[in-house]
Amino acid sequence: MDKPFPAIQHPNANNRGADWYVDKLMQALVFIGGISAIIFIVGIFVFITKEGLGFITDRFDFMEFFTTEYWFPSDEDDPEFGILALIAGTASVTGLAMIVAIPFALGAAIYIGEFATGKKREYLKVLVELLAAIPSVVWGFIGLSIMNPLIIKTFDVPVGLNVLNAGVILGLMAAPIMASIAEDALKAVPDSYREAAEAMGATRWQVITRVVLPAARNGLLGAVLLGVGRGFGETMAVLMATGHSVNIPGSIFDSVRALTATIAAELGETAVGSEHYGALFTIGIFLFIITFLINLTADLIVKGIKKG
Amino acid sequence: MFSTTQLNERNQRTQGLFRLLFLMMTWLLILPVLIIVSTLIYKGGSIISADFLFTVPTDGMTAGGIFPALFGTVWLVGVALLASVPIGIAAAIYLSEYAPDNWLTRVINLAIINLAGVPSIVHALFGVGAFVIFFKFGTSILAASLTLAIMTLPVVIVASRESLQAVPHAFREACWNMGATRWQTIRRVVLPNAVSGILTGVILEVSRTTGETAPIMFTGAAFYLPFLPESVFDQTMALSLHLFVVSTQVPNVPEALPYGVALVLIAMVLIMNSISIAFRMYLRGKKKW
Numbered sequence: 001m002d003k004p005f006p007a008i009q010h011p012n013a014n015n016r017g018a019d020w021y022v023d024k025l026m027q028a029l030v031f032i033g034g035i036s037a038i039i040f041i042v043g044i045f046v047f048i049t050k051e052g053l054g055f056i057t058d059r060f061d062f063m064e065f066f067t068t069e070y071w072f073p074s075d076e077d078d079p080e081f082g083i084l085a086l087i088a089g090t091a092s093v094t095g096l097a098m099i100v101a102i103p104f105a106l107g108a109a110i111y112i113g114e115f116a117t118g119k120k121r122e123y124l125k126v127l128v129e130l131l132a133a134i135p136s137v138v139w140g141f142i143g144l145s146i147m148n149p150l151i152i153k154t155f156d157v158p159v160g161l162n163v164l165n166a167g168v169i170l171g172l173m174a175a176p177i178m179a180s181i182a183e184d185a186l187k188a189v190p191d192s193y194r195e196a197a198e199a200m201g202a203t204r205w206q207v208i209t210r211v212v213l214p215a216a217r218n219g220l221l222g223a224v225l226l227g228v229g230r231g232f233g234e235t236m237a238v239l240m241a242t243g244h245s246v247n248i249p250g251s252i253f254d255s256v257r258a259l260t261a262t263i264a265a266e267l268g269e270t271a272v273g274s275e276h277y278g279a280l281f282t283i284g285i286f287l288f289i290i291t292f293l294i295n296l297t298a299d300l301i302v303k304g305i306k307k308g
Numbered sequence: 309m310f311s312t313t314q315l316n317e318r319n320q321r322t323q324g325l326f327r328l329l330f331l332m333m334t335w336l337l338i339l340p341v342l343i344i345v346s347t348l349i350y351k352g353g354s355i356i357s358a359d360f361l362f363t364v365p366t367d368g369m370t371a372g373g374i375f376p377a378l379f380g381t382v383w384l385v386g387v388a389l390l391a392s393v394p395i396g397i398a399a400a401i402y403l404s405e406y407a408p409d410n411w412l413t414r415v416i417n418l419a420i421i422n423l424a425g426v427p428s429i430v431h432a433l434f435g436v437g438a439f440v441i442f443f444k445f446g447t448s449i450l451a452a453s454l455t456l457a458i459m460t461l462p463v464v465i466v467a468s469r470e471s472l473q474a475v476p477h478a479f480r481e482a483c484w485n486m487g488a489t490r491w492q493t494i495r496r497v498v499l500p501n502a503v504s505g506i507l508t509g510v511i512l513e514v515s516r517t518t519g520e521t522a523p524i525m526f527t528g529a530a531f532y533l534p535f536l537p538e539s540v541f542d543q544t545m546a547l548s549l550h551l552f553v554v555s556t557q558v559p560n561v562p563e564a565l566p567y568g569v570a571l572v573l574i575a576m577v578l579i580m581n582s583i584s585i586a587f588r589m590y591l592r593g594k595k596k597w
Contacts, residue, residue, distance in 0.1 A: 019489050019491075019492065020489065022489070022491055023489035023490055023491040023492070026491040026494075027406065027490065027491065029398060030398045030399070030401045030402040030405070030406060031402055031406065032398070033394075033395050033396075033397070033398025033399040033400075033401070033402055034398070034399045034402030034403060034406070034407065034416055035412075035416060036395050036398075036399055036461075037399060037416055037419040037420045037423055037461065037462075037465070038415060038416055038419040040419070040423060040458050040461070041419040041422050041423055041426075043434070043438065044426060044430065044431070044434040044458075047433075047434050047437035047438040047442065048430065048433045048434055048437055050437060050442075051433070051436070051437040051441075103333065104333050104336060104337045105337070107329070107330045107333030107334065107337075108330070108333055108334040108337050110330050111327075111330035111331055111333065111334045112334065115327050115330060115331070122589075124334060124338075126585055127338050128337070128338070129581070129585060130578055130581055130582070130585075131337070131338065131341050133515055133516075133519075133577055133578065133581045134341070134519075134574060134577065134578075135518070135519025135520070135521070135548060135573060135574070135577055136428075136519070136521065136522075137519065137521040137548045137549075137551050137552050137573075138519070138551065138570050138573060138574050140552070140555075141551055141552075141555050141566060141570050142344055142570075144555055144556070145555065145566065145567070146344065146347060172337075172340055172341070175337055176337070179337065203319045203320060203322075203323045204323050204327070205319070205322055205323035205326050205327075206319065206323075226425070229425050230425075232427070233425070233426065233427025233428065233429070233430070234427070234428075235427060235428050235429040235521075235522040236428075236521045236522055236552065240552070240555070240556060260427055260428075260429045260522075263429045263432075263433065264429050264432075264522055264525060267432075267433075267436070267525075267526050268525070268526060272441065280433070281433055281437070284429070284430050284433040287427050287429070287430050288426060288427075288430050291422075291425050291426055291427055291430075292422055292425075292426075294425070295418075295421050295422050295425040296418065296422075299418060299421055
């Protein structure tokens with residue numbers, strides 16, 4: 001045994017066959033697919049900035065844009081570009097939507113995740129998933145044709161297209177999504193935690209409040225944040241259900257107008273490259289940055305639990 | 309052996325109370341939607357007929373059917389799928405089979421989350437800036453479909469990645485040990501085991517794409533166009549936008565008409581979602597590992 005074993009040579013080691021090239025080619029192709037999401041998200045930012053740039057350099061005034069409430073972008077003599085009222089519109093509708101959605105979404109998540117069992121649990125999960133699938137334009141139509149007369153009749157107000165209408169619609173839209181993310185967060189709590197608590201004689205309810213909810217806290221917070229992001233960015237439903245009048249709301253029966261809805265309603269009437277056109281893209285940049293920050297925060301919070 | 313103490317009884321009562329409360333909340337979440345769907349059926353059901361589905365709208369959209377809108381939606385969804393399914397599956401394969409745990413993968417995942425979270429109207433602005441103006445597609449099916457494709461890409465990526473990751477690692481190892489390359493393993497072992505899961509994701513994407521309105525408003529969907537598109541460079545009507553138009557933009561529409569359009573739209577979306585869910589349950593029952 002003086003000599004070492006000769007190194008084993010694969011028959012094709014020096015002579016790369018077609019398979020080797022196919023393998024490398026496919027690896028390159030799926031890599032391109034993989035980074036496509038980054039390319040698209042950067043592309044979105046670049047292109048909306050490109051279209052909004054003319055307005056930002058020539059006309060944009062930070063104080064006017066964010067702190068005045070006068071939005072008269074198509075006034076021929078003296079156009080005004082203040083989005084404070086639009087921000088107030090979006091914020092009031094999203095805020096009311098969260099008041100409606102958060103308790104129901106968390107309640108449903110806790111029931112489906114912790115109390116319901118077997119077939120019943122499956123049915124409820126499927127129903128919640130189907131709710132999340134209803135398109136936003138259908139919700140808008142519901143706000144317009146069902147909620148509107150209902151609000152007028154119930155509260156004896158002249159207009160039923162207002163913060164209340166859009167907030168409830170948006171809440172019903174956001175709740176199923178929040179519920180299913182929240183349920184995932186509850187599911188991520190290991191069963192051994194529950195079993196340990198139950199072995200100590202804790203009731204289901206004690207297990208939930210003392211063990212499961214604290215452990216799932218970050219995931220639940222992430223679910224709520226994603227719901228807020230959803231509400232903030234919703235377009236068709238708020239366009240149809242808010243009443244679409246520029247207004248800082250004094251009560252939930254006031255009509256408002258949202259940032260997203262303004263773009264949707266006005267982009268068709270503007271000339272490409274005009275100030276008004278650029279202003280709408282600037283609102284788009286603002287929406288992009290806000291939702292980016294919300295999603296980033298939600299992601300960091302949810303990732304936080306996985307590490308800790 | 310264990311006597312029920314007073315404390316225990318109180319705890320049991322609290323639990324029962326909260327269980328009931330949460331059950332009620334779950335149903336309060338679901339009930340309004342059941343009421344809404346039945347209202348749509350009640351008010352719009354009478355107008356649904358073969359004529360309604362297969363004729364052109366007439367009298368300034370106050371009469372006639374919805375065929376151009378239905379047909380246009382099929383076009384938009386079809387072209388969007390052609391663009392997004394290959395890219396989405398490639399991305400899912402990269403993330404599940406190749407991606408190392410490094411900063412690039414984290415950035416990709418963050419980009420996917422944001423692509424799903426960016427407001428639909430911002431996607432529309434991007435479609436206008438990129439496809440309509442920069443690439444000079446004009447307002448066309450192509451521009452609208454590409455906008456929709458990018459918007460719904462995360463649906464395909466997430467569903468496909470999940471079903472690829474569900475294929476046990478041992479399958480891959482067995483294949484590698486036979487001398488297969490990475491791609492041969494993916495092509496012959498991983499994909500065939502994941503294809504049905506990917507399909508449920510694609511059906512979900514079809515459903516999402518069908519209902520989207522804002523992204524197509526300025527990129528390719530027309531309010532009223534009573535003939536059918538002939539190529540991807542034509543504009544087209546779309547069912548989702550048609551619902552918006554007949555319920556807000558057109559005066560003197562008979563009450564049943566928008567309800568009928570909403571009913572057709574919601575039926576398409578819910579049927580596709582139900583198929584996807586049923587398929588997923590069937591697969592879960594069939595799983596051998």
